């Protein structure tokens with residue numbers, strides 16, 4: 001993995017390389033400039049690229065930090081694309097064997113045989129071996145994944161570290177809540193009413209929770225009542241605790257305790273989420289709330305040594321948190337049995353049921369031993385629920401499931417101030433720099449549409465001395481986790497990210513989200529901007545709107561802005577109601593669901609037709 005010192009990256013416009021030991025002539029050319037970068041500082045080009053950027057350490061599991069001014073030939077300078085050499089269409093300046101051709105990479109786009117791959121790299125074409133390590137065991141043509149995440153701190157201060165609720169936390173009480181379905185149970189108004197056991201109550205207090213948020217007030221009793229649930233609440237409003245607390249309470253009431261005496265572990269709870277970082281975060285929340293109890297959560301996700309995860313499972317597993325690929329792998333290997341599953345939770349449920357993950361979800365519920373939907377409780381949570389997905393979700397739920405809508409289904413968090421700047425493709429980079437300089441060291445997530453763009457922008461910002469790191473699906477897991485850690489700690493206040501970081505991540509003090517590229521889907525926009533303005537705190541989102549590229553999103557953006565009581569720029573309205581979008585040349589977009597899709601079906605007046613799912617984003621995160 002490490003030591004591919006001759007790596008190079010060429011893009012259509014330029015080349016981006018990494019060298020070592022001062023021998024490098026690697027360089028990064030763009031249309032405007034060329035960032036030569038060599039470890040020995042012998043770069044060529046008009047602008048020296050001295051701010052080498054590294055989230056990768058030299059040790060496999062090391063914790064080496066970012067190196068901003070690495071001119072000394074250390075390994076681990078900025079490395080895009082999972083640390084391997086990358087070569088785009090052009091072969092200019094490539095050196096050595098580290099590069100691979102994007103177009104000809106059989107494990108990439110062409111190698112999937114048409115199989116759709118989700119935004120995280122957990123989804124592979126049918127029949128393809130999913131796990132690099134498993135593959136290693138069979139044909140040995142891929143390096144074994146040996147990464148083991150750093151041991152988690154055991155002290156209470158670290159486990160219960162949390163950020164404060166914001167000034168708008170109490171405004172949650174004013175949000176409209178709609179619970180549909182027969183006989184919904186009474187909402188609770190305090191955690192005391194939830195009658196949690198002593199250790200859980202202690203853990204809730206230590207987490208800084210004083211009163212429940214609306215999704216908790218309604219979700220907790222629904223789960224206690226044994227109901228299946230489809231819950232929709234705005235980003236950052238406490239959906240995770242809404243399912244973890246009642247589940248943990250029930251497990252404890254039933255005296256569930258982890259046991260390491262069986263080779264096959266049979267968890268009572270399976271939680272799935274679309275990305276590695278998100279499932280890890282959910283696991284950390286479960287571990288926090290289960291602190292001091294006999295209930296043991298475990299997490300499994302790709303990019304980490306499978307042997308390590310098998311050992312963790314074998315120590316006892318009541319709550320198994322996983323990304324779909326690795327979870328199915330564990331089941332396939334006979335390490336996990338499903339016959340005791342009582343709760344199946346889909347976080348980011350609309351994502352888990354869209355065309356990327358739906359086949360895996362169906363395989364999961366059809367796996368041997370998995371209790372039928374009548375014999376388990378299925379819980380779905382998200383901030384967005386397109387109606388077509390709601391209809392499909394019903395396949396996984398009991399007939400009488402409850403639909404809980406807190407605020408506008410699919411609506412943006414109203415604590416995020418949304419601003420749009422009209423830009424042309426060519427001015428974005430400079431605008432971003434100006435913006436970041438103006439906001440100083442505010443913690444900022446910059447979303448871009450492709451992995452290549454993420455590398456490119458991160459390198460550009462580093463070169464401009466803005467402490468930046470990046471996260472995307474081609475970075476090694478160690479690098480991804482290091483990038484998040486550096487962003488969380490403030491060591492790198494700017495994180496350039498693809499959609500892999502759009503959903504669920506709860507990072508303290510993210511004051512600012514920038515959509516350098518707007519996403520294709522409005523739901524994705526809502527999730528992205530929801531990385532700020534969490535838990536009653538205020539946040540800001542600035543989006544670059546390029547009329548040539550983003551016109552098809554304009555109308556949906558206007559709806560989101562209006563529903564969040566935000567000002568709609570007149571130029572955005574003009575863009576929405578002129579041009580091709582009005583003539584129907586757009587790809588079909590999903591409806592906003594304002595409520596439970598069942599209500600619409602039964603409504604006499606309903607003349608809203610279901611639309612086919614939006615096509616996946618034209619994003620290399622999706623397809624490679």
Ligand SMILES: Nc1ncnc2c1ncn2[C@@H]1O[C@H](COP(=O)(O)OP(=O)(O)OP(=O)(O)O)[C@@H](O)[C@H]1O
Pocket residue numbers: 162163165208209210211212213216233234235236237238239240241382383503504505506530534535
């Ligand atoms: N009742 C509460 N009191 C105080 N803080 C809370 C409460 N509930 C949740 N939180 C905190 O609020 C933050 C956001 O919660 P969480 O990540 O569960 O949001 P979410 O609704 O799942 O967001 P997203 O849609 O982005 O996934 C977390 O830091 C969580 O610990």
